[in-house]
Amino acid sequence: MAGGVDIDPLTQALAPPPGETPAEREARLLREREAKKRSDLIDQELNRQRAAEKKANKPVKILLLGQSESGKSTTLKNFQLINSSKAFKAELGSWRAVVHLNIVRSIRLVLNALAEAEAAASSPPGPDDPVYPPLTPELRALKMRLLPLQQVEAALLGKLTPGGKSRSTETPDDLPAPTEVSVHSAAPWKNAFSKMMNNVRSSVDGPETTEPQDSKDARQLLQACSEDMIRLWNDPLVKQVLEVHRLRLQDMAISSMWIGRSHIHAVGSFLDSIERVTDLTYEPTDDDVLKARLKTLGVSEHHFNLKAGNMVPQDWVVYDVGGARSLRHAWRVLWSHSHELLLAEDESVNRLEDSILLWKMIVSSPMLKKTSLILFLNKCDILRAKLESGQKFNEYVVSYGDRPNDFEHTSQYMKKKFMMIAKQFSPEARSFYTYFTSVTDSQSTSDILGSVRDMLVRQNLSRSRLV
Ligand SMILES: Nc1nc2c(ncn2[C@@H]2O[C@H](COP(=O)(O)OP(=O)(O)OP(=O)(O)O)[C@@H](O)[C@H]2O)c(=O)[nH]1
Ligand SMILES: [Mg+2]
Incomplete structure (x- = not known):
């Protein structure tokens, strides 16, 4: 500046007031220290929120597992019908x-x-x-x-x-x-x-x-x-x-x-x-x-952007895999990432043994010990129809003994069996959810998938909160 002294306005603003007494200086420094503390706390809070948001934005990953014909692809179709119905209709x-x-x-x-x-x-x-x-x-x-x-x-x-x-x-x-x-x-x-x-x-x-x-x-x-x-x-x-x-x-x-x-x-x-x-x-x-039945080979990945209640929309990825025995080796590749796991089981009693073995294998896997499990005991409509037509449940499951041959008792019996196995074979204590489903019925499945979605959104949010 021509002829003037070059004074930086910031330095000027931060400079101690002219003629400051030692007591005034002490009080000013205290104020400044407190302001800095407050500012650091705000920064920390912002960083915490950013980290939480980043975590919450991580997609929810659902892996559909189960025997061949247990209804995995049908469950996925329901998910598409509910959450991206335009694409489904197209x-x-x-x-x-x-x-x-x-x-x-x-x-x-x-x-x-x-x-x-x-x-x-x-x-x-x-x-x-x-x-x-x-x-x-x-x-x-x-x-x-x-x-x-x-x-x-x-x-x-x-x-x-x-x-x-x-x-x-x-x-x-x-x-x-x-x-x-x-x-x-x-x-x-x-x-x-x-x-x-x-x-x-x-x-x-x-x-x-x-x-x-x-x-x-x-x-x-x-x-x-x-x-x-x-x-x-x-x-x-x-x-x-x-x-x-x-x-x-x-x-x-x-x-x-x-x-x-x-x-x-x-x-x-x-x-x-x-x-x-x-x-x-x-x-x-x-x-x-x-x-419509089309057997799945390999793995397919489906992306959704879902919104539960008044929460921010969240990315979801649903993996549908082929359930035939010869295709199950491919499952483990997916297990290496943490997923929510939705297991569809064919409740129609003719393949129960395989279903139980599969459940044992999944719950005991150390790789999946932190993964949430949701069990769909599926094809309940078929089980119901078979029982009503007079087929005896204990001919397939001898341990069922003389209990009543109706849907209520047989389905609860199976649920308890699956729960006991989960308790006995999980590497660490876990909670899991069980639903009785008939996934060819879009209405009841829509209700069930809606509550599964809300539950997972809540779970994901509480997990992402840094404590
Ligand atoms: N009645 C009845 N049929 C069902 C139910 N769930 C699935 N299905 C039918 O069973 C057949 C097999 O279902 P999918 O969903 O293809 O089975 P998946 O588990 O994907 O089988 P893979 O692809 O071989 O692993 C289809 O024709 C479905 O429509 C159900 O709850 N009730
Ligand atoms: Mg399939």
Whole structure:
């Protein structure tokens, strides 16, 4: 500054007042020390809050575990339906082909049983052979008329994953064996289906279409077979044949395969809606999607941004994995990160032993000792129906003894069993939550998933509070 003395205004402001007495100086320094203390406390509080926020913003990670067919993917679908319903609705069309594939495969299952009944009739029965009722000429004719459905199956399978990542597990046999279609969860099958089905829709709407001829033929063939499929499924003789077939498989201890009770129930659920789902204008409903079965291979990751009550939205990641025994090695990779673990168990009593072993393995894992566990005892609707139809729970679980053969007592018994195992095998004390579910019922599942979500949000927040 020309001619002036250069004085820094800050230094000037902080400088002791001119003519300060020693007592005034002492009082001023005390004030300054207290102000600094307050400022440090505020900084500390801000840092604490920042750290807490950072922790709270960590996504909640949910890992869905359980046997194959226990309902993991169906639980995930419910989660999508509740929390990102727009995306769920946008994908409805992609499920149409899966529903069709479920129908075609169920019919094939029935045709296999009929073929077996025919084969049994043509050779003298051994003492342990199953006794099938003789097939009528009409039923044999029906069986022949439905053979072209194999083309439909091939066309749908061909479209499942263009890169050939889908897999159909065929076993070498004279008869076409029961099969199950699986899809690698990372594969873009939904896009492939959407494309295909959009094309199909345009073929229904008008003559101009880019739909591949084989898909179009497949849809029309399916519709043309509709009446025969209905006739087959409603034939009382077919029901008798299926029952003999089921008992035979049960005797061979392969009841958890395709024709396992829960599976007949699962794939059979579309057999009661053949007319509706084979119509050329068919659009899948939410319930259809929940019932559609597509076995998962590998691991798929799904992101959500959820808000519970008046809390800030939080990122959630849900991992869905394949539950088949051969795929379980992949689970451990996911365990290395801390997750909330949601275990779906098939409550339909035919695979209880595996279910118990799986639960033991999970609760005793040292890697998961800090992980929250939520147990879904699923398919309660099937358990209920079986008990009501007179099946005896103690035939499957001998230790159940003479307790009442009703849903209330059997379900509580199973819950206690799972709780005892958790208590006995957990590396350290833990609490876990159990729900009785039927995840194909979107309404009740929505309530349950809502409370699970609120509980986890609260838990996550209290964990993130630095003490
Ligand atoms: N009735 C009934 N069916 C169910 C229930 N939960 C699932 N399902 C059906 O059972 C079948 C298998 O369910 P998924 O969700 O595919 O089973 P998953 O555990 O994902 O099986 P993987 O992918 O092989 O590990 C599907 O057809 C579902 O619609 C239930 O509570 N009740
Ligand atoms: Mg699955």
